[in-house]
Amino acid sequence: MKPAVAAENLVNTNAFTVQDVINLVLKEGALTPISNTVDTIKSGHAGQQVTGIVTTMFPTIAVIEEAVKRNANFIIAHEPSFYNHRDEVNLVKNNTVLEKKIQLLEKHQIAIWRFHDYCHSINPDIISYGVAKKAGWLSYYKAKSTVLTIPKVSLKQLVQHLKTSLGISNLRIIGDPEQMCERVALLPGAAGGQYQINIASSEKPDVLIAGEVSEWETAEYIRDSRLLGGNMALIILGHAVSEEPGMEWFAEWLQPKLPAVKITHVASGNPFTWM
């Protein structure tokens, strides 16, 4: 394995390893190490020379195949590779889907690094900034704040705006489509019930925009809140599509810092058909 080299010595050479890229992201993101992070190398190895980088939400089979087509052997993915948060490969016995995925990754010598905890630790948060950018909300966006005050619109109009700007075909809400929304809590991804309810409870936004919720947590909280006379609404975008603009923005963020390596975004996309 190639010894670690300071990132600043590398930007003018073509010989970047996976670890060099990770080091560069940590340095440029002004990140301090996170203990017990899920952001580990899931496939390939640290010393592997990088031919190109693909950023994505989920490193699906389709994303891997597209990376191969683009001659990019390094996928930086926000979410797990192997269907559980810690990417434990033995959680389910005889998991042939997982085995075939590993075989495909090995065949094409694809490295995967998960970029989740660090991604959310960059200031501003790569994901929420990317989503705000794609939604045309950067002028309302404040780093380290989940709440944006946007020009007042109906919930129905807000839903339409999110569908159009983020490229989302279907979503779920709890609320009255005609109610007006101005203070928006933007929580892409699956931040967890405790966090989502805490933001709802402390920030009292007009609407909470989440990627994914546990139905027995945030959804029931919002339902009861409204039954008790409250007016807070909930929009559930879907996990992948809610954070994808963040990983798209990450490619833009990283490219000028690493001009020698081609960095593109491949959307893993919405997995569902709505019926």
Add this chain to the structure above:
Amino acid sequence: MKPAVAAENLVNTNAFTVQDVINLVLKEGALTPISNTVDTIKSGHAGQQVTGIVTTMFPTIAVIEEAVKRNANFIIAHEPSFYNHRDEVNLVKNNTVLEKKIQLLEKHQIAIWRFHDYCHSINPDIISYGVAKKAGWLSYYKAKSTVLTIPKVSLKQLVQHLKTSLGISNLRIIGDPEQMCERVALLPGAAGGQYQINIASSEKPDVLIAGEVSEWETAEYIRDSRLLGGNMALIILGHAVSEEPGMEWFAEWLQPKLPAVKITHVASGNPFTWM
């Protein structure tokens, strides 16, 4: 508090306490105690005299109000009261929604018992039996098996059947609406990614019918499985609506065992508007 009395001595008196009813369920269900169960009394107290029983999925504000109207002061709910699995009331500080819910419960002296772990431990599982019953699948249902072999239908027809029989307006799938399905894994509720993927991996059904999934777990597993050439489909019914027939069946199950107390089911229902 009234001393505990053996259930068999009580079926001919009107003086049932919450604890008497719980004891009766445990006895009639041939249940052995589960350590560290979430099935605890969430509101009211064990010695409280029961005026009537309502069964439901989520003890929402609307369900509580309906119970009051029905003069039923005991709600047996499958899912949490306070927006987290263990019903911790201090998980989110200054949670006024939770505080108002507790005030409402106290005002009307409503007892709530969660009936989750025990409910799934009865043989046959109250929930999956109730869902199979409502779907008209009892002749294909086997206790302790998650897989039913039903007459072959297309995924589209299966979706339509589930919508009609279970009263579901919208749902999400991963799969080809035209593919044929015969072996069906029935997993209402949110059984968790490890369990769902284990069933998918070991049973290899044509379709997995889940109540709720974590999108980074089961949904991505099914998506990759199909991208690798597999044909397994996924139907996501929604958590509340997927298990509601189980709690409806539980009211039927319990009523003849406790004829002196009126037991009715109140559906907490789908919380979402689909847009």
